[in-house]
Amino acid sequence: xxxxxxxxxxxxxxxxxxxxxxxxxxxxxxxxxxxxxxxxxxxxxxxxxxxxxxxxxxxxxxxxxxxxxxxxxxxxxxxxxxxxxxxxxxxxxxxxxxxxxxxxxxxxxxxxxxxxxxxxxxxxxxxxxxxxxxxxxxxxx
Numbered sequence: 001x002x003x004x005x006x007x008x009x010x011x012x013x014x015x016x017x018x019x020x021x022x023x024x025x026x027x028x029x030x031x032x033x034x035x036x037x038x039x040x041x042x043x044x045x046x047x048x049x050x051x052x053x054x055x056x057x058x059x060x061x062x063x064x065x066x067x068x069x070x071x072x073x074x075x076x077x078x079x080x081x082x083x084x085x086x087x088x089x090x091x092x093x094x095x096x097x098x099x100x101x102x103x104x105x106x107x108x109x110x111x112x113x114x115x116x117x118x119x120x121x122x123x124x125x126x127x128x129x130x131x132x133x134x135x136x137x138x139x140x141x
Contacts, residue, residue, distance in 0.1 A: 004063075005060075005064070006059070006060030006061075006063075007060075008049065008052050008056060008057050008059075008060040009057075009060045009061055009064065010047075010049070012045075012047050013047050013049065013061075013120075013122060014064075016045055016047060016119065016120045017061070017064060017065060017137075019119070020119050020120075020137045021137065022068065022137060022138060022139040023068060023071075023136060023137065024118075024119040024136070024137050025075075025114070025117070025118040025119060025134050025135065025136050025137070026118055026119055026120045026121075026122065026134070026135050026137070027044075027115045027118045027120070027121040027122065027132065027133070027134050028054045028057060028058065028122050028124060028126075028132065028133045028134075028135070029115070029121055029122060029123050029124060029132050030054065030124060030126040030127065030128060030129075030131045030132055031123075031124065031125050031126055031127050032127070033121075033123070033132055034112075035121045035122070035123035036121075036123065038112060038115045038116055038121055039116075039118075039120070039121040041116050042115070042116030042117055042118065044115075044116070044117075044118050044119060044120055044121050045119065045120040045121070046120070046121050046122075046123065047120055047121070047122045047123070048122075048123050049122050049123065049124045049125070050123070050124070050125050051125040052124050052125055052126075053124060053125060053126040053127075053128070053131075054092075054093065054096075054124050054126040054128070054131050054132075054133060055092040055093060055095070055096040055126075056096070057096075057122070057124060058093060058096035058097050058133070059096040062096065062097050062098055065135065065137065066137065066138035066139065066140045067097070067099065067101075067135060067136065067137070067138050068136040068137060068138040068139075069138055070138075071136055072101070072102050072103070072104040072136075073099075073101070073135060073136040073137075073138065074093070074094075074097065074099060074101070074102075074103045074104070074133065074134075074135060074136075075103070075104045075105075075106060075111070075114065075133070075134040075135075075136075076089075076090060076093070076103055076104070076105055076106075076130065076131075076132065076133055076134075077105070077106065077107075077108055077111040077130050077132050078105040078106055078107050078108070078111075078130075079130055080108055083129070083130075085130055086128065086129065086130070089128045089129070089130060089131050090103055092128075093131075093133055097135075111132065111134070114134060115132075115134065118134065
């Protein structure tokens with residue numbers, strides 16, 4: 001184990017974070033998201049974080065990962081017509097990241113398409129409805 005790195009950030013995720021460049025995106029997918037299929041369709045890496053919810057994983061990742069300050073770096077799925085968003089889900093993501101900026105919400109199919117272009121898709125054990133998150137990596141300044 002490395003000092004100062006939260007144990008929820010496993011070696012494969014740590015490697016992916018190191019390999020990503022400015023503007024690359026990573027998806028943190030809930031337990032119901034077709035993570036493996038989406039990653040495979042776009043040629044992304046599919047990583048597993050089973051049993052870990054997204055806010056917990058983001059809390060461990062936040063000290064290691066700069067968000068892009070030239071774009072909206074946090075993207076979440078918008079509710080499908082007839083569904084309602086639970087505001088606690090976004091609040092948990094914001095708190096985990098220590099992020100007070102804009103969160104972009106995009107339609108479900110657009111989210112899947114964007115996820116196919118991501119560097120990596122992390123399958124988690126999160127069961128929050130509409131809890132999927134895409135983060136855009138910054139340049140460290």
